[in-house]
Amino acid sequence: MSASVPVKINENLIREVSESKSEPEWMLDIRLKALKAFRASSLPDFMPVKFRERIRFDELAYYVRATDGPVQDWEDVPEYIRKTLEGLGIQEAEQKYLAGLTVQVESESVYQSFQEQLQKQGVIFTDLDTGVREYPSIVRRYFSKITPPESNIFAALNTALWSGGVFLYVPAGVEVKFPLQSYFRINRPNLGQLEHTVIVLEEGASVHYIEGCSAPIYSKVDLHAGAVEAFVGPGATLKFTTIQNWSHNVLNIGNKRAVAMDDSFVDWVDANMGAGLNMKYPTVVLSGPGARAQTLSLSMASEGQLHDTGARMIHLAPHTSSTITSKSVVKQGGASVFRGKVKVEIGADHVRARSKCDSLILDDEARSDTVPSLQVLQDNADVGHEATVSKLGQDQLFYLMSRGLTEEEATFTVVNGFVADFIKTLPMEYALEMNRLIELEMKGAQG
């Protein structure tokens, strides 16, 4: 930890990381190949200068080595986060926070009984390092195949230097009845900077996986570039929920991709409350006939935040369908960009795809843009995009205030209504905490 000297991202570093984990040769090879891709790529064109300038790759490497993440001092935690944690009623927030736990951590015994149940069903739910060691035949088949390092510079960086993350395998026909949550595996609040998660669902399997938590998480680390690769076998169902609430110094750039086989269903729910910059576009490649996919994303951006989010649906097979729904709320100079892409490849007959983004702008300083892209190479596709932008209406506020609500309560009520469809998709305890969090956000505790 004391060696806080910046380290160059080079072959030596990668060998060192791989060796410290006693990785097999094939993983080292993938990492080294990714390094080449990293060197050959550059930052995306649309990334604003003020954020580009903050990405200094050579300063990242230090954290890759520190397996436990940076030590946190409560005094270093920004006040708005402390206030929000208190507002969420997190008891003894300080102690738990420093211990690397969050309010949502269940007791060890609950976790144990879950694990026993999972084992009986043949479900593997472990960290990816263990996955590489103990289940190489499965991991090797999918790792870096769904999100190859050539995809973009952050995918390359992640593949070259990944550390931490989850491996989840659900055998054919197995239905996991309760949501699996990342914090069961990683009892630190996702401090991993370059996490890599691999999820494999065999034919007819189903699972709901949740990562992150709604309580804000302070990270000293500026760049977080995680990757998720999911293989969803024929007839399988994957629901993947992300709730992201990093502190505002974080640049959060994710690569999340799923391959959906015949008649499978991928349901991607992505909530972004925190981070200064968010660039996340959950992607589903609809590879098998009859596959279905939907993404539902929510972003709330306040002062200094840019949420450049959206989704990508790549239709390779006939009779596939997809829905993209994006909701964003911006206030106090926050900005959101919806970057959605629907592509229908030649040969993908009878595709149906819908894309919809709604923005709610709370004041004159905030802004919201949409950059939809529809590429349809096959005729007989039914593809559509619609966007709505609404400003918080004086008439709405007047109506609610005439019933005795304060302006703040009235604003919260309108926002709550706007995000209601999203909240509905969350499990109860998350929904409650999310509502509370939005209320705090409106009261400026997070501002």
Added chain:
Amino acid sequence: MKPLLEIKDLHAQVEGQEILKGINLAMDDGQVHAVMGRNGSGKSTLANVLMGSPFYEVTQGQVLFKGRDITNEDTTTRARMGMFLGFQYPVELAGVRVYEFLKTLHRNKTGEDIKPAEFRAYLSDIMSTLDMEPDVLGRGLNEGFSGGEKKKLEVLQLLLLQPELAILDETDSGLDVDALRTVSWGIRKAVERGSKVLIITHYTRILDYLSPDRVHVLLNGRIVASDGPDLAQKIDDQGYEWLGGAQ
């Protein structure tokens, strides 16, 4: 005793155009006052200005509620002092569930968190009397509501909040005969429980149900006549022409 509501030489404008040109009106005695007038006479403006609407600018005059000058108070303060506005066109609030919204109003009013079962039973009684479908509770506030459903939801809120003064802006407009009777029943119920009502209307038909104690006629931004219930009858028979201000 101070009048519940006193309006003194009230002027208000929207986008530079003066709509209210010196309103004088006092609600001192009687439970139900009616403000009548043609379209465009300033009736709705008056209702909205009394509630502190951000869409109008008061340029002169005063509004006193329970003896206190509220001309510069915001809408929330007026509501919490005991004023209520039943809207002519209630806004739609997508995703804001009626049940949760009503529960918030109840909590604000009583300071208590009522048990869901108890609250549902309470609402269920009022709603069946108002001939409202139970599924309204699960819908977004006024979202896709018919005109009648919106007005009934206003009356439901009136009964829930039981304000000291309810200003009802054309609560009768766009209602069929059955809905009119139902809505009138709700308003009478509020009056029985102690609310005073200032009903703003174009037609006299709702007044048959509400029997106002005083009728005020608004023409071209001014009150041109104030009298007992007979005034409504006279307007019904003879129209507004005899009051002058022909247009």
